[in-house]
Amino acid sequence: MIRLDNLDIFYGETRVVKGMNLDIARGESFALVGESGSGKSTVLKALAGQVDSWTGKMTVADKIAENGKMRAGPRLMQMVFQDPYGSLHPRKTVHATLMEPLQIHKMDRREERISDVLQAVGLGAHFRFRLPHQLSGGQRQRVAIARALMLEPQILLLDEPTSALDVSVQAEILNLLKSLRQSRGLTYLLVAHDLSVVSFLCDRLAVLRHGEVQEMADVSALKARALTSDYGQHLLAS
Numbered sequence: 001m002i003r004l005d006n007l008d009i010f011y012g013e014t015r016v017v018k019g020m021n022l023d024i025a026r027g028e029s030f031a032l033v034g035e036s037g038s039g040k041s042t043v044l045k046a047l048a049g050q051v052d053s054w055t056g057k058m059t060v061a062d063k064i065a066e067n068g069k070m071r072a073g074p075r076l077m078q079m080v081f082q083d084p085y086g087s088l089h090p091r092k093t094v095h096a097t098l099m100e101p102l103q104i105h106k107m108d109r110r111e112e113r114i115s116d117v118l119q120a121v122g123l124g125a126h127f128r129f130r131l132p133h134q135l136s137g138g139q140r141q142r143v144a145i146a147r148a149l150m151l152e153p154q155i156l157l158l159d160e161p162t163s164a165l166d167v168s169v170q171a172e173i174l175n176l177l178k179s180l181r182q183s184r185g186l187t188y189l190l191v192a193h194d195l196s197v198v199s200f201l202c203d204r205l206a207v208l209r210h211g212e213v214q215e216m217a218d219v220s221a222l223k224a225r226a227l228t229s230d231y232g233q234h235l236l237a238s
């Protein structure tokens with residue numbers, strides 16, 4: 001579903017991701033872990049077409065890009081960010097936020113789609129006309145997830161989707177993401193610092209350091225604390 005071949009990504013002269021190869025199956029949940037600045041978010045941004053200074057090859061479903069801009073459209077892939085407050089427009093109601101992608105993409109059955117998605121993310125119909133500041137952090141992240149689902153994408157790119165939330169709320173959002181993946185057959189590529197999030201939500205992971213993959217592992221190796229690279233061991237110890 002997502003394949004990266006010999007991917008190098010640059011900011012100016014600096015190569016921040018180096019020779020990355022990755023092959024993520026349809027329906028798989030895959031994590032990128034590693035220290036701050038190791039290039040995890042940059043990989044998501046390049047896939048989302050937000051960084052176009054890269055070489056190598058990216059394949060998303062049947063879309064192939066080489067050395068240019070990745071154009072997997074919003075109906076194929078959507079991104080969910082760490083900070084739901086920052087990513088929601090402060091003066092747009094939940095309804096307006098969810099309606100926007102439907103209007104842009106000329107989707108039919110708009111009211112019905114909004115009701116269905118609100119229900120899928122565990123928000124009742126009365127949330128429709130609230131503004132972001134009238135929602136809790138967890139509710140805001142549910143709206144951000146709902147917005148990402150409006151066009152029924154096959155892939156979610158999740159950049160630290162729970163790390164801005166209170167610990168008690170994190171578990172709720174993780175449960176939601178787990179059940180949405182199952183019910184909708186979604187493929188996840190997740191960036192996370194917290195290895196317990198990866199254990200809960202993912203099948204496999206890549207450990208990154210300084211833009212290079214140190215190892216790939218099944219999540220069973222993470223749970224058994226049996227990562228093999230030096231840096232993987234360091235992450236387990238810290």
Ligand SMILES: Nc1ncnc2c1ncn2[C@@H]1O[C@H](COP(=O)(O)OP(=O)(O)OP(=O)(O)O)[C@@H](O)[C@H]1O
Nearest residue numbers: 011012016034035036037038039040041042043191
């Ligand atoms: N817009 C930018 N312009 C220049 N350099 C950038 C830009 N965004 C990120 N970088 C640099 O690229 C490198 C990788 O950053 P990236 O955000 O991908 O790391 P990360 O592993 O996701 O880190 P974190 O866990 O802190 O989010 C870092 O050295 C960072 O400073």
